[in-house]
Amino acid sequence: MEDFKKNKRVTFYIDGFNFYFGLKRTRKSVSGWKRYYWIDVVKFFESFLGEGQILEKVVYFTASPLSPAKNSRQSAFLNMNKAINGNRFEIVRGKYYEKPFTCPYCSGAISKPEEKRTDVNISVRMIGDCVLDRTDIVALVSADSDLVPPIEFIQEHYPDKAIKVYFPPSNYSNDIKDNLIHHRSKPVLxxxxxxxxxxxxxxxxxxxxxxxxxxxxxxxxx
Structure with a gap:
C-alpha cells in the first residue's frame, strides 16, 4: 500500500509594522521598493511554500494609526487584501496610544503615538495555533527579538512544529538568528x-x- 503523506500546513504571522517600516527604510536607499507597499501579501508569502506544503492562512498583526491619513492608507491596503483573499487573510489589531514624555530640548510635556500589543498578540496566536494543532509550520515575519521567548516555547514544547522566520527588508535580529542556527535553521532575508x-x-x-x-x-x- 502506498504511503499517504499529509501536506504540511503553513501559517504566516506578519508583524505588520516591522514589515511596513522595513519596506519604508529600504525604499529610502534603494529605488523601486515603494511599489511593494501595494502587494497581495498572500500571493507573496505563498510563493515561499515548498513541495508538500499548503498555505493555511496569512495573519497580519497591526494597529490602526492615530493619524487619519495614515489610517486611511493602511485601511486601503488591508481591505484590498481581505477582499481578494477572503478567509486566507486575517487581520489582528493591537492599539495605538499617546505616550507622554519630556522633550529633551525644551523640557516640555509632549506625547507621541506608540503601538502596543502586537508582539503579545503574535506570541499568543503562534502558541495557540500549536496547542490547537491548527498549523504544522510556524512562519514568523518579523525581526523583533521580543518574539524569541514564544519561539523557544514552541521549540521546547511542540518540537513537531517547524519554525521558519522571514526578516523584513532592512530589519535584522541577531537574537533570532542565533536561535535558528542553534536549531539548524536560518532566517530568510x-x-x-x-x-x-x-x-x-x-x-x-x-x-x-x-x-x-x-x-x-x-x-x-x-
Missing amino acids: LIKNQRRFEAAIVPDIVQHGAKTYTIPDKWKGE
Whole structure:
C-alpha cells in the first residue's frame, strides 16, 4: 500500500509594522521598493511554500494609526487584501496610544503615538495555533527579538512544529538568528527576494465584486 503523506500546513504571522517600516527604510536607499507597499501579501508569502506544503492562512498583526491619513492608507491596503483573499487573510489589531514624555530640548510635556500589543498578540496566536494543532509550520515575519521567548516555547514544547522566520527588508535580529542556527535553521532575508515582491504587485485599482480598492496617492510613483 502506498504511503499517504499529509501536506504540511503553513501559517504566516506578519508583524505588520516591522514589515511596513522595513519596506519604508529600504525604499529610502534603494529605488523601486515603494511599489511593494501595494502587494497581495498572500500571493507573496505563498510563493515561499515548498513541495508538500499548503498555505493555511496569512495573519497580519497591526494597529490602526492615530493619524487619519495614515489610517486611511493602511485601511486601503488591508481591505484590498481581505477582499481578494477572503478567509486566507486575517487581520489582528493591537492599539495605538499617546505616550507622554519630556522633550529633551525644551523640557516640555509632549506625547507621541506608540503601538502596543502586537508582539503579545503574535506570541499568543503562534502558541495557540500549536496547542490547537491548527498549523504544522510556524512562519514568523518579523525581526523583533521580543518574539524569541514564544519561539523557544514552541521549540521546547511542540518540537513537531517547524519554525521558519522571514526578516523584513532592512530589519535584522541577531537574537533570532542565533536561535535558528542553534536549531539548524536560518532566517530568510526578504530583501533578497525582490522578484517575489514584483510578482505580487497588484494593479493600482483593484475591482472585486461591486467594490473598488485604489492605491493611496502617496504610494504612487517613486
